[in-house]
Amino acid sequence: MQDLLKYTLRIADTSLILGQRLSEWCSKGPTLEEDIALSNISLDLFGQANGLLEYASKIDGSRTSDDLAFKRNEREFYNLQICEQENGHFGDTIVRQFLCDTYFMIFYQELSKSEDETLAAIANKSIKEVSYHLRHSKNWLIRLGDGTDESKEKVQKSLEDIWKYTGEFFEMDDLDNLMSAQKIGVNNIKLKDEWNLIVNQVLSDAKIKRPEDSYMMTGSKKGLHTELLGKMLAEMQYLPRAYPNAKW
């Protein structure tokens, strides 16, 4: 059960932390419309995280989903490191979101075949949302990349800056191997071809260059993170920790 708990937490944390990051755009979007679009995506991600954390709480048996979100420390979070990277400018956010959305789309398609009914159901529900998110981020990336000289230069740089965090999408550790063998989890290596296909196509439509693969960051599967996660959690967890029984 511990294995399934940890596996579920990895997926949940990835949605939760990316949702939390995106929510920082709320009230600061470049236009009113885009502000709402980014906040909508953030809320979808929180919804996915909530479903997964509820399931994790059920497996865990003692902690509630809120406990799992607000009472774990940095080293107990297993989100992919790309999710905790800062929003930067709008282009930075769009590039990060596009790379993640493409990954989510393919990951959830695979997860929807899981023999674990709850994970399969959550994956199926998420596909519809993620498909819209991908449409949003992909279109923006093409507009920006194939846009003015300035917008092109900016997103090219965004892509190069974040590329080293994309290696984690396709990592497999003992737990992944175990879950995949039990037909509960996804074989991440198998995601790579389709991810490349989509990313290459969209980058070519956006007329920007795919960076060379070089050093790739790693560690989130063991709870190792960049220094950015701690600060995020401090803000996200402050209220429930300072006022443990606070209610809406």
Add this chain to the structure above:
Amino acid sequence: MLLKHIQKNKNNLAKMTKDKSTVWEVFIQSKNGLAHKHFGNVHAEDKEMALQNARDLYTRRNEGSCIWVVRSEHIVSSVPEDEASFFDPSNDKVYRHPTFYKMPEGAKYI
């Protein structure tokens, strides 16, 4: 298959320009078979962005089954000065209103 899905609507994207975005009017059909109703407007640079912005702004709570967006500049509108000549003459002609008919039972949207 996924690749095809993501290539959809590519022709509706505009290049990023320094122009100000334009205003689009949003019409939403709440149920199949009903007329599209005007809901409001959005700013957008191109067709696809207009459609997505309309979706995000006006259909978050399951309001619709279809969205139309139309550039506001493409809508031809009567002006307040037209009011008298356009609309007043019908006021005293009650026979133009179908008030003398009985509504068939169950016909909701006439």
